[in-house]
Amino acid sequence: MGFYSGLAAEKYDRQYSDKKLLERIAQYFKGQIRYLLIIVVSIIVRAIIEAISPVIVARGLDQVTQSEITNRFILILSGIVLILGILSWLTNFLRRRYSARTIAELIRQLSSDAFKASVQQDLSFHDSYDSGKIVSRITFDTREFGQLVTISTDVITQLITSISLLVILFRTEWRLSLAVLLLVPISLVLVIRYRHIARKITREGMRAMANVNSAIKESISGIAIAKNFRQEEAIYDEFNEANQTSFEVNVKRGFVLSIVFPLLRIVGSVATALMVYFGAISVLGGYISAGAWYLFLSTLEQFLFPVFSVASFWTNVQTGLSAAERIFALIDAEHSVKQIDHVVPERIEGHIEMRSLHFRYTPDEPILTDFSLDIKPGETLALVGHTGAGKTSIGRLIARFYEFQDGELLIDGIDIRKYDLLALRKQMGIVSQVPFLFSGTVEDNIRYSCPNCLREKILDIGSKIGGGEWLETLPNGLDTQVGERGAQLSMGQRQLVALMRVLIQKPSIFILDEATASIDPFTEQQIQTALDLILSNTTSILIAHRLSTVRSADRILVMRMGEIIEEGNHEALMKQGNHYAELYNTYFRHQSLEYIEEAGKFAQRHDFTI
Structure with a gap:
């Protein structure tokens, strides 16, 4: 099997823009405003704590170098750092607890909507698409999407921390701060250029996993037939082929998704080296204090970390967005059976008429052509x-499992x-x-x-x-x-x-x-x-x-x-x-x-x- 054999998208698959995806995702959070408020407050408080902690230590360092200090001062400083650490842990605990609850509810709703969309689809849909791949979207893809939400809260926390630190750094020394800020566009360019490649390879990885799930389901369902014809080895080979393809695709996926983080780490290392050099010159020249230099060094990586986080967790980000695409594609899949009204009869007499009916499963597979039939109650x-001969097709049309292309099908004189x-x-x-x-x-x-x-x-x-x-x-x-x-x-x-x-x-x-x-x-x-x-x-x-x-x-x-x-x-x-x-x-x-x-x-x- 080739590297991408069997990884084609289903006919009902579609691509959504990031804006469209975010709008659809936001709809699932409307019923959880209370929990979201707790999460947002926790994120902001923790971000502020994370931002001011190095500032307090830096100010203390300045005190050590500028005057004599007492044990009482050291105890107070240590106590403040300890209290801030406890508050940081507490707010992080609240964020993670309510995030877990919110994500669990999100996954439940997504799974329910995807399953409901699947069971309400026409029989033609299930005849056309592998059930194992549908199951993979309802179970595996919804969990992968939940991981995206978890990572998003982490990144938001770090972004707020970075913004707070940027304000503090500019107030301390604007020239060094400007040099630090210039590193951000470089990192963002790398991430943005990388995004489309990551999304594509991630979708292929998920399709490969769906093929594996499909092979497992089909093999287990047909195990009795396989044993009757002594084909255990054959179904193992079929599974192994799908599994090997998934392995190859995901190895390539892992390689592509792991490139960006080392590149950004190099950018961070260069930035740190430059900060050591120019910071030391600034201290010796009397432009900044030793504490301010420590503040820049200790917060540099913390400031750049959100950019690195987006890149390092890009596997999960792209997996989550690809999973969202696949889930919403299943939910949005169009029905072939079209209803033009919602008549609810008390009791059907059972008079069935087919008038000049045309039906085909595919454009080049006509089953009934100009077919007429009258069945009395x-x-x-x-x-x-x-x-x-078309026998089963007649039953399927009457049951509305399939849609006819032309003509009329009446029950008790009413268009079906x-x-x-x-x-x-x-x-x-x-x-x-x-x-x-x-x-x-x-x-x-x-x-x-x-x-x-x-x-x-x-x-x-x-x-x-x-x-x-x-x-x-x-x-x-x-x-x-x-x-x-x-x-x-x-x-x-x-x-x-x-x-x-x-x-x-x-x-x-x-x-x-x-x-x-x-x-x-x-x-x-x-x-x-x-x-x-x-x-x-x-x-x-x-x-x-x-x-x-x-x-x-x-x-x-x-x-x-x-x-x-x-x-x-x-x-x-x-x-x-x-x-x-x-x-x-x-x-x-x-x-x-x-x-x-x-x-x-x-x-x-x-x-x-x-």
Whole structure:
């Protein structure tokens, strides 16, 4: 893999100016004014203490060289220095404590906003972008941004200290002070010229880390498949490649980000050497006192340190700003599904119309072209056809997971884009081809669509499916743990739980992308019973792979390349002997009872075991 392979920005990424970033960041501090005031006061007080401490010591030094001093004077001077040190520690403690609280709240809000933006995105967004990289923005990038805020408070403290010291130094000796001040532009020029390079290499470093996170997530999620095909070494190599790329990018990043600080340290060393020389001449010439010379020497580095800090912590500064860009890009990512109104229906009847609909996933991938379809309320429609015929796309458009490009899609005579998305989907029950279950119990997953549903109601509905026998097959009934993604259950059990989730919801429109996995006859019968319960009260679109599901449909559409080529019920289509009959003999016939009986007789005649 090349040095920057796989480090391209996502399509929704964008670059923000520093001003825009700061404006967006400021919005997150509006609710924390009280804590910010404590932080600001602490910063100012500590900066003043840090500025006057060397002045007091310098004045004391002048007293030592100019007159006799007493033990009392020494004790008072030491006490003042001690008290200032304690006050400095106390104000620093307050600043850090409330900064930590403010930053924690900031990270919480950013993570919440980023996560909310992610879950509210259209399905097309999640189909297009790697989930591991999205997770990296919500977790890793928000923490990196928090580091920027911490560093900012440190730098602000040092800047206030520097300004205070500059005033004191000019009042002490303006010529030496002017010489010190001339060093600042040199340092700033180095930092400013360096800024754009640092931002670019930092973004690449974060993308490399996102690739590593993505590789880990994909490998762990697919570990069962990897083991089935003995590909543990292959997925390790894939991870190692991403990790090695991240290593190389971050080594280069570290090198680039570490150059500026040594350069600025050289500037500081030159400044100190010049101050020693010219300061000594000034003392010998009687222009300044020894105490003033000490003040210049002791505060020179303290004065220049904020500039050095910005440079030395530039890694964190650029990482934080890059993280902010990536987080805000996720939050600001545009939705492909467009809503033009927020109609909230009490109850949808389920009359679905598609008029001259055009849909494509990409500009060069047309799926539906001038497609029209009318589904009556309460009708059960089965869609059959080879892969790529457009069956799943129809379900996704009705569920508003994707946006069509032209034509009309109406529900109960209203443009689907006028419905409030949340209200619309509350009246839709959707079961995907591979039913997804969340970690938890069977009951938790059934309740997902109806959190306030009583356990008695779940048991009552469950008992209507084969007398509730399917619940008896679960080790602990409704309290059975399903495992990650439902791994502890069979595919048939997962389908039953997913169908129960829909039954509890009582939707008006039901969309089923039926699984193709083979299941035992007992579970097949249970699933069909659950389906019959749903189909009796909904307008249903079934992307069918089982013969029993096809036969239960009021109408069957046979699709090919985004077009309807046949239409009718099972018996009528079989009589026509066209494409549906071909599909039946290819995919469905082996599921029929007649086929099984014929196979059994054939096996008996030839002494086979089936």
